Amino acid sequence: MYYTIRWDETAVSMLDQRMLPVQEVYRHYTNYHDVADAIRSMVVRGAPAIGIAAAMGIALAAIKSKINNINDFKSEMLQVCQIFASTRPTAVNLFWAINRMRNIIEKSEDIDACKNDLVHEAQKIHQEDIEINKKIGEFGQKYIGDGFTVMTYCNAGALATGGYGTALGVIRSAVEHGKKIKVYSCETRPYLQGARITAWELFKDNIDTTLICDNMAGHFMKKSEIQCVIVGADRIAANGDTANKIGTYTMSILAKAHGIPFYVAAPISTLDPDTPDGNSIIIEERNIDEIAYIQGVQIAPEGIFIKNPAFDVTPAANITAIITEKGVIENPAVTGIGPLVNG
C-alpha cells in the first residue's frame, strides 16, 4: 500500500509524486533543507500534505539540532519555521501547520521536551488530517447520488493529504456507502496531477475513472455526462472565494453554465478568516519550463512568452457548497465562511 508521507523516527519519508504514474519511488529525507526543497519542487503537493510535510520538516530540524542553549535553540527553530513558510505562498494550511509548531517552540522551556513535543505535534497533525478527511467524506457523500458521474480536478486525494483525501475522500466515502459512481478526472495542466496522480490513486482503489483533457470538460457537461464537480482548495477567504489549482475557476464557470453543482471539500485549516476575499490571495507564479517541457520533452518554441500561474480564484457565487469536517456551508456566497469559523 502506498503512502503520501511518513515520520520515520530520524527521517521524513514521502512518495516522489513527480515520478508517478510510471514509477513509485519513495524519498527519505534526513535533513530539513531537503524537506523544504521537496515541498518547493513538488515531490509532495496538495495543501494539507504540504502542511504535514512542513510540520515533519520542523520536527526533523529539531531532533537533528546540536544546540544546547534553549534560547539559541528556539531562535534556530523559529528560523526553520520561516524557511518552511517561504516554500510556497498560496496554501494556507502550510502556515496553519507551521503556526501550530511555532506555538510549541515559543512556549517551550526545555530543549528535549520541545523536541519531543514537536515530533508529537507533527505526527498529530498527520493523524488528525486523516480523521478530518474521513469526516469530510461522510458529510460530502450525501451530495453524491447513486449512479452519479463526478468530475474532479487536479488531485485532492490521499496523495494531497495525510491520506484518504478531501474531494477524493468524498468520492471514496460515497463508494463505501455502496453507491455506484464514476469519476471523470481532468488531467490538469501543466503538472498533470489529474492524469498522473488522481487517475493513479483511483485506479489503485478500483474506482471507475476516465481521464480527459481539461479542455474537454465543457463538451462532456453539455452531453449531460457529469452530475457534479468536486474539487479541493488551497485557501478559502472569509467571503467564501476559493483559491485552488489553476483551471478550477474555468471548471466552476462551466458547471454554472450547465446547471451542475460545484462542491469544494477542504479541512477547516483551509479556511482563512484573515483574508477578506479572493483578491487578497497571493497567487504563486511557477517556472515557465513546467509548461514548455513535459518531463524533459520540449513542446513550445524556444523564446516564446509563457505564463504559469499555479492557482486561480473561484468566487463564492460559483460554489454550491463548501464541505468541511465540521459541517457544510451551502451557498457560501450568502454567508461566507462565518457559519464555521465563528461556530
Place this chain on the structure above:
Amino acid sequence: MYYTIRWDETAVSMLDQRMLPVQEVYRHYTNYHDVADAIRSMVVRGAPAIGIAAAMGIALAAIKSKINNINDFKSEMLQVCQIFASTRPTAVNLFWAINRMRNIIEKSEDIDACKNDLVHEAQKIHQEDIEINKKIGEFGQKYIGDGFTVMTYCNAGALATGGYGTALGVIRSAVEHGKKIKVYSCETRPYLQGARITAWELFKDNIDTTLICDNMAGHFMKKSEIQCVIVGADRIAANGDTANKIGTYTMSILAKAHGIPFYVAAPISTLDPDTPDGNSIIIEERNIDEIAYIQGVQIAPEGIFIKNPAFDVTPAANITAIITEKGVIENPAVTGIGPLVNG
C-alpha cells in the same frame, strides 16, 4: 520561409507538423497512399490544409496511374477519392475539395487531359485558399481594436491552410494594418497545436504571443486581459453551430460568461448547408494514446479509461460573428449561415 504544403511536379511535399516546434522537417510523398496516411496521422492538419492535401493526393494518384483505358482510369480515380474521404470525418473542407476533384473525373473523356485538369485543380484549390484567407483577414481585422489582446485556440494559421491562415490571418491582417496587438495562444491538448504550431508560426512572424494552458483561459478573462477570442472551424452547420477542435466549446462558454466577443473565421467551403445543426456533425474519436503519452512520455497510468474526442460543437448562440471571404455573419444564431450560402 516555411510552407504548409507544396505541389512538386511528381510529389506532394509538406512540413511534418508532428515534429514542431523542435524540428522543421519536410516530407516528400510520391505515392498517394502516403499522402492519405499523412492526413490520418496529422503530418498535415487543419480543415483547409487537409482539403488541399487530399486534392494534391488525388492529383498525384492520377499522374502516377499506369491505366490507359479511360473508364478504368475514372473508376480507379473515384476509388482514390473514396480513400481520401475516409481519412478524417469532421472537417467538411476535405469533402468539398474531394468533390471538386470528383467533378473533374466524372466529366473527363481523356486520360491525359484529366490528369492535367486534376493537377491544375489541386494547385488552384491551394492558390485560392491563400487568397480566401487574405480576404477573411481583411474582413476580420475590423473587429480587432488597436491594443487588443486576442486569444486564439488550436491552430487556424498558415499551417492549417494553404498559407496565411483563417483566425491567424485575421490577426496577421490586423498587424499589417498597423494595430498593436498581443496574442494569447492556448496550448490545445492533447495534440498541442497551440503550443507547438500557433506559437511557432506567430513567433516566426514576430507577433507578440504568450502561451498559456487551456485551463488558464478563464483566469485571464476574469483579469480582463483578453478583449476577444478568434478561432477557426472544421464544419459550420446550417444553423451556425460550429465544430472545431475539442475545447473550443469550453472557450465559447468562458467568453460568453465574461462578455468577450467570440469570432469564428473560416472559408465558405467550411459552411455546410446539408448539415442542419451541430447534433448532426460526426465527431472523430482519436487514439487514446494521444492523451496517455506526450511524444513518447507516459503521463497516465496503464489501463486507465480515457476519452479523446477530437472536436466539439459550439452552438451558434455563443458565436458573435462568423467571418468568411464573402463577408461576415453577425449573430449567426439569428440567421444561421443563410445570408452567405444563399447569397
